[in-house]
Amino acid sequence: MNKHTIRLHPLGKEIQVNDQTPLIDVLHEFGIEFPCGGKGTCGKCKVRLLDGEIETTEIHGKRKEQLGLSNDWRLACFSSCTGDITLEIEQFNHLILADESEFDFSPQPGFGIAVDLGTTTVVAQLVDLSSAKVLAVETLLNPQIRFGADLISRIQACLDGHSTEMTQKIRSAIGIMIVLMLKKHPVELQKVVLVGNSVMQLIFGNCDVSPLSMYPFHNENLGLKTFLPEDLDWNFQVNQSIQFFPSIGSFVGSDILAGIAATGLHRKENYTALIDLGTNGEIVLGNQNQIVCASTAAGPAFEGANISMGMRAVTGAISSLSLVDGKIEACVIGNSTAKGICGSALIDAVSILRKLDLIGMFGEINSGEVQIHLTEKVFLTQKDINEFQLAKAAIAAGLTILAGKLEIQISEIQEVYIAGGFGNYINIGNLVAAGMIELPEEKIHKMGNTALIGAKIFLFSGAELTDEILLKTRHINLEGDPNFQDIYVDKMLF
Numbered sequence: 139m140n141k142h143t144i145r146l147h148p149l150g151k152e153i154q155v156n157d158q159t160p161l162i163d164v165l166h167e168f169g170i171e172f173p174c175g176g177k178g179t180c181g182k183c184k185v186r187l188l189d190g191e192i193e194t195t196e197i198h199g200k201r202k203e204q205l206g207l208s209n210d211w212r213l214a215c216f217s218s219c220t221g222d223i224t225l226e227i228e229q230f231n232h233l234i235l236a237d238e239s240e241f242d243f244s245p246q247p248g249f250g251i252a253v254d255l256g257t258t259t260v261v262a263q264l265v266d267l268s269s270a271k272v273l274a275v276e277t278l279l280n281p282q283i284r285f286g287a288d289l290i291s292r293i294q295a296c297l298d299g300h301s302t303e304m305t306q307k308i309r310s311a312i313g314i315m316i317v318l319m320l321k322k323h324p325v326e327l328q329k330v331v332l333v334g335n336s337v338m339q340l341i342f343g344n345c346d347v348s349p350l351s352m353y354p355f356h357n358e359n360l361g362l363k364t365f366l367p368e369d370l371d372w373n374f375q376v377n378q379s380i381q382f383f384p385s386i387g388s389f390v391g392s393d394i395l396a397g398i399a400a401t402g403l404h405r406k407e408n409y410t411a412l413i414d415l416g417t418n419g420e421i422v423l424g425n426q427n428q429i430v431c432a433s434t435a436a437g438p439a440f441e442g443a444n445i446s447m448g449m450r451a452v453t454g455a456i457s458s459l460s461l462v463d464g465k466i467e468a469c470v471i472g473n474s475t476a477k478g479i480c481g482s483a484l485i486d487a488v489s490i491l492r493k494l495d496l497i498g499m500f501g502e503i504n505s506g507e508v509q510i511h512l513t514e515k516v517f518l519t520q521k522d523i524n525e526f527q528l529a530k531a532a533i534a535a536g537l538t539i540l541a542g543k544l545e546i547q548i549s550e551i552q553e554v555y556i557a558g559g560f561g562n563y564i565n566i567g568n569l570v571a572a573g574m575i576e577l578p579e580e581k582i583h584k585m586g587n588t589a590l591i592g593a594k595i596f597l598f599s600g601a602e603l604t605d606e607i608l609l610k611t612r613h614i615n616l617e618g619d620p621n622f623q624d625i626y627v628d629k630m631l632f
């Protein structure tokens with residue numbers, strides 16, 4: 139019998155099934171729920187078809203229409219596998235961090251769209267500019283993900299000739315997100331503001347990313363980019379502007395510029411830090427007088443890469459661990475069986491294992507064994523702990539070097555904001571205990587999706603605010619600092 143492969147994003151799993159296998163038979167194992175039992179009324183089993191074909195029957199099409207699902211969605215309960223397919227599982231979307239924070243604004247007439255274009259996820263919000271109220275939200279897994287999870291693989295895919303395809307995919311995906319929001323709220327748009335890291339900005343703008351692939355990683359093309367709807371093949375009107383906001387440096391994008399605006403760091407008297415623990419970890423430190431920022435290689439471990447049982451914060455991932463009566467207890471996303479561990483729980487794990495004296499100050503497993511079990515099936519290996527040390531050292535060393543550039547001590551930092559989807563699930567106490575941020579817990583706050591908050595602020599502020607921030611901000615190449623290696627090695631210790 140014919141076999142087909144089903145690839146599941148963002149789980150990164152592949153399964154082999156027989157021809158005509160109903161998806162309901164295989165997907166429940168991966169945490170997909172079927173609350174209405176396959177009647178096609180709840181829509182909870184929806185999956186997005188990223189690649190391949192799934193025929194829709196008349197009734198399937200009708201149910202999708204009733205549920206307001208666009209062409210790329212399928213109801214798993216009505217679908218069978220007849221060829222190789224790639225699916226994005228819907229449950230993941232619940233975990234993409236949108237935002238409803240309040241911020242200061244001057245009311246304006248009309249409506250705008252704020253977009254946070256991340257390497258992994260995309261979030262868009264439709265905003266009433268007279269009240270700053272969010273009318274609709276759309277979230278999406280970045281369709282470029284099939285070209286690799288991190289920035290380096292996206293750059294490589296561009297160099298391999300996929301640049302135009304990736305540009306078209308992301309422009310079209312964001313266009314669809316906006317159309318879906320406009321369907322629910324048929325309003326006239328004044329502005330669209332996009333923010334994202336520098337690679338996302340270049341790919342969206344159809345610009346050459348190759349300068350970011352080699353030393354000195356300099357790119358002249360990271361300024362504000364303005365588009366017309368027809369440039370992007372968007373079939374709706376935008377009265378004033380569509381703008382992708384400028385990056386700060388080669389690997390510090392407008393998502394961080396937006397983060398600075400969201401925290402108000404550029405107007406604070408006290409030294410304040412912003413740390414984004416996304417796919418690539420960026421650090422900002424400064425106050426109303428001067429700001430320095432840098433990118434670090436901290437992200438991959440927290441995104442599940444290089445960790446033997448690591449995975450993103452999706453169904454089946456352990457999202458947090460705690461010590462109850464001397465025993466490790468796990469909280470698993472989607473209430474399913476633990477299949478792996480995501481970034482926030484990795485920090486918990488290391489902190490708990492240190493507390494239990496199961497790992498030593500060099501990161502060594504004290505028992506001499508090669509792995510430590512966290513649950514019956516999920517474990518960390520010696521190599522995983524070392525990967526964590528590299529990531530935590532990158533953040534701790536980055537902050538130390540930036541403080542040095544401002545000629546201040548780490549202890550002079552009054553507040554630290556943790557940003558990013560993953561940042562929101564972190565246990566701050568464990569973050570400190572694991573030695574990632576060498577400051578008291580009270581100074582550290584989770585701030586959610588600062589890129590999206592900042593993008594909304596930009597809908598109201600225009601260029602003056604970005605100019606104000608950019609004028610004060612210096613991009614620092616951490617590896618270029620003569621003390622980097624020594625500090626980095628030192629920060630690897632617990």
Ligand code: FES
Pocket residue numbers: 171172173174175176177178179180181182183184213214215216
């Ligand atoms: S299980 Fe409810 S729509 Fe598929």
